[in-house]
Amino acid sequence: MAAVIIDAVRIYLIAGGVVAAVFLCWGVGRIEANARYAFAFRPLIAPGVVLLWPLVLWRWRVVLRGENGGARHRPPRRAQDRIAVALALALPLVLTLGVLVRQNGPLERAPVRLAAPEIAR
Amino acid sequence: MSVKYVPVQWNRNKWIYDAVLLACVVGYAWIFLKLGAPAAGATRPVDDAVLRMRAFGSCAFLMLSLILCIGPLARLDARFLPLLYNRRHFGVLTALVALTHAVAVLDWYYAFSPTPPLQALLTANTGFGRALGFPFEFFGIFALIVLGVLAATSHDFWLGFLSPPVWKALHLLIYPAYGAVVAHVALGYFQDVDNPGFALVFGGAALVVAGLHLAAARAGAPVAADPADWLPVARWDAIPDGGAIIVRLSADEAAAVFRNGATLSAVSNACAHQNGPLGEGRILDGCITCPWHGFQYRPEDGRAPAPFTERIPTYRLRLDGAVVMLDRRANPPGTAVTPLALPVAA
Numbered sequence: 001m002a003a004v005i006i007d008a009v010r011i012y013l014i015a016g017g018v019v020a021a022v023f024l025c026w027g028v029g030r031i032e033a034n035a036r037y038a039f040a041f042r043p044l045i046a047p048g049v050v051l052l053w054p055l056v057l058w059r060w061r062v063v064l065r066g067e068n069g070g071a072r073h074r075p076p077r078r079a080q081d082r083i084a085v086a087l088a089l090a091l092p093l094v095l096t097l098g099v100l101v102r103q104n105g106p107l108e109r110a111p112v113r114l115a116a117p118e119i120a121r
Numbered sequence: 122m123s124v125k126y127v128p129v130q131w132n133r134n135k136w137i138y139d140a141v142l143l144a145c146v147v148g149y150a151w152i153f154l155k156l157g158a159p160a161a162g163a164t165r166p167v168d169d170a171v172l173r174m175r176a177f178g179s180c181a182f183l184m185l186s187l188i189l190c191i192g193p194l195a196r197l198d199a200r201f202l203p204l205l206y207n208r209r210h211f212g213v214l215t216a217l218v219a220l221t222h223a224v225a226v227l228d229w230y231y232a233f234s235p236t237p238p239l240q241a242l243l244t245a246n247t248g249f250g251r252a253l254g255f256p257f258e259f260f261g262i263f264a265l266i267v268l269g270v271l272a273a274t275s276h277d278f279w280l281g282f283l284s285p286p287v288w289k290a291l292h293l294l295i296y297p298a299y300g301a302v303v304a305h306v307a308l309g310y311f312q313d314v315d316n317p318g319f320a321l322v323f324g325g326a327a328l329v330v331a332g333l334h335l336a337a338a339r340a341g342a343p344v345a346a347d348p349a350d351w352l353p354v355a356r357w358d359a360i361p362d363g364g365a366i367i368v369r370l371s372a373d374e375a376a377a378v379f380r381n382g383a384t385l386s387a388v389s390n391a392c393a394h395q396n397g398p399l400g401e402g403r404i405l406d407g408c409i410t411c412p413w414h415g416f417q418y419r420p421e422d423g424r425a426p427a428p429f430t431e432r433i434p435t436y437r438l439r440l441d442g443a444v445v446m447l448d449r450r451a452n453p454p455g456t457a458v459t460p461l462a463l464p465v466a467a
Contacts, residue, residue: 036125038126048279052270052273055291059284085334088330091300097252099320
């Protein structure tokens with residue numbers, strides 16, 4: 001199972017490398033005016049393209065179709081507030097769990113001396 | 122603002138910020154290795170490899186905690202706003218320190234495995250059904266992947282290409298990543314450490330992060346409950362000259378009402394660059410200036426001055442006696458609205 005996961009990740013990253021090569025050498029200058037004739041920054045964004053190539057392909061398509069004029073000023077504020085509060089509530093619980101399950105913590109059960117297995121005679 | 126992309130937009134302040142960060146990381150690692158670790162009171166002697174991975178792991182944890190404190194601190198007290206500056210470099214450095222920790226772990230605990238180290242990492246402990254002995258490594262793997270993705274998408278290009286809402290949504294992953302890091306520490310290092318000092322530092326850092334986020338959530342401006350189109354904002358003389366008052370129109374939308382001498386103008390509170398809080402900025406050279414990265418907009422139409430092209434929505438204002446009223450129906454980005462003249466001389 002672990003080998004399959006690692007192979008899948010490897011294939012994903014190889015595909016990302018191909019997308020990155022095409023995007024950085026050919027595509028980025030055509031869809032982003034600020035990237036035209038700007039080459040020094042491209043190696044810096046290569047890791048992001050490799051890691052997020054499905055998202056890059058989707059955004060590439062959106063920009064090419066001219067659908068990029070959306071609500072750039074609308075942050076996911078509601079989600080951020082909720083996630084931050086959920087995190088704030090979860091952290092004490094996680095820390096408490098970490099202390100409770102310690103081997104010398106308050107939930108530790110008394111050690112039980114194991115008896116030697118009976119040997120059939 | 123729109124300029125050709127460069128690898129890093131260095132300036133003197135950024136050099137100083139990054140130099141201080143780097144010095145703190147090196148100093149922490151040195152102090153941990155030379156002074157702190159021998160006092161850790163571990164249950165058994167630890168060698169140099171384990172000390173190194175603990176030094177970088179704890180450093181990454183504390184750095185991430187500090188990063189997560191900056192946002193709510195700046196929201197609670199404007200004096201912390203300068204800490205927001207260059208926070209992305211802070212995040213990239215944190216990802217590198219966390220990666221150093223992970224490499225140190227792989228090169229020690231899994232270096233002598235008959236299977237490849239990564240495969241051994243995934244198979245060494247699969248006891249997902251128990252709390253004691255839970256494979257805490259998976260929390261660390263998840264957090265490291267998230268930190269890597271966030272660091273890899275920290276360049277300004279990604280903001281423009283993905284659009285601020287998508288970029289921001291992606292970077293909200295920092296919250297579950299921090300939760301995973303705390304679980305990684307609580308179910309890993311907490312189980313082994315005997316010195317309460319270290320446990321208190323880690324637990325205290327996480328609780329400070331939690332407390333600050335709760336405090337910032339409570340301190341946020343309440344959402345306007347009035348469903349009418351025109352909302353009362355404040356008395357006009359309560360708005361500081363050159364500054365703004367922020368009005369939350371819904372859970373997702375806020376407006377900033379700026380006073381520029383004897384006139385008032387209202388725009389969206391979210392900057393088109395990185396959705397920074399424009400209402401916490403000031404009017405400089407006649408333009409609303411974002412406190413995060415200095416993006417500027419004209420108050421009268423929400424457009425960046427030429428040759429830049431960013432636009433934000435505007436809102437209509439009127440006076441009801443001394444009270445400023447705002448029309449909650451936003452105009453399309455870049456719509457000109459005549460600034461509201463104030464009876465300053467009266």
